[in-house]
Amino acid sequence: MVATSLEIFIFSVIAGVFGALLGLGGGIIVIPALTLLLGVDIRYAIGASIVSVIATSSGAAVAYVRDNITNLRIGMFLEIATTLGAITGAYIAGLISSKYLYIIFGLVLLYSALAMLKKRKEELPQNVISHPLAKKLNLEGSYFDKVLNKEVKYKVAGVYEAFGTMYLAGILSGLLGIGSGVFKVLAMDLFMKLPMKVSTATSNFMIGVTAAASAGVYLMRGTINPEIAGPVAIGVLLGATLGTKIMERLKNTTIRKIFIPVLIYISVQMLIKGLGV
Structure with missing residues (x-):
């Protein structure tokens, strides 16, 4: 073991905060921290990250569902894909070398950062036209925003496009162990x-189910090391749990401002590692 359990635990607490805050799962911090800073092999890091994603979902989902921020109907509908x-x-991952996993991970994060940059000033969606299937499945909803101090009602568009993207998100989850929250x-x-x-809270609900679907494959492959996964899960x-309390008191625009630099920094570091620069 290159890293100590205490070091892994500390980074995992930070990962949990960001994971719950941004709806990305703990993997966005856990994998780079374990591989780039603590010297853990990326395959064991991904195995531990799968466990961390399940832990993030468990810790965040309760609070978000209780406060009606999570849209359970959308979550269960998209979870099929x-x-x-x-x-x-998860099966494809066993056929790809580590350097390609680094590169894929970096590109996914960089793309996510650029997409968020375009919407950094938007607090709430405007002029949304409801999709017919969204009305039929009763996917639209509302929640009380503690920062805006009002009930926010929202419509749902692009059901088919989102469903297709979710299959890609699931593949990325199995490949990279990140819960694919970025794409969710x-x-x-x-x-x-x-x-x-709502996107963040619903993603937190979904990522645990997605990660659990591929965790068995990693366990059978022997890449979930208890010495690493244990402190990761607890941290x-x-x-x-802390991240959920913070998120509810932030504006949507503030969440994006935190989200963007984190993604850019980590994506660059992973790309450098994958390219061997």
């Missing part, structure tokens, strides 16, 4: 036109 994708991605949030934010907080769970 992500679960199938996660199983596909983006699909709901860009295609379905949901408020950022991420504590961090996620």
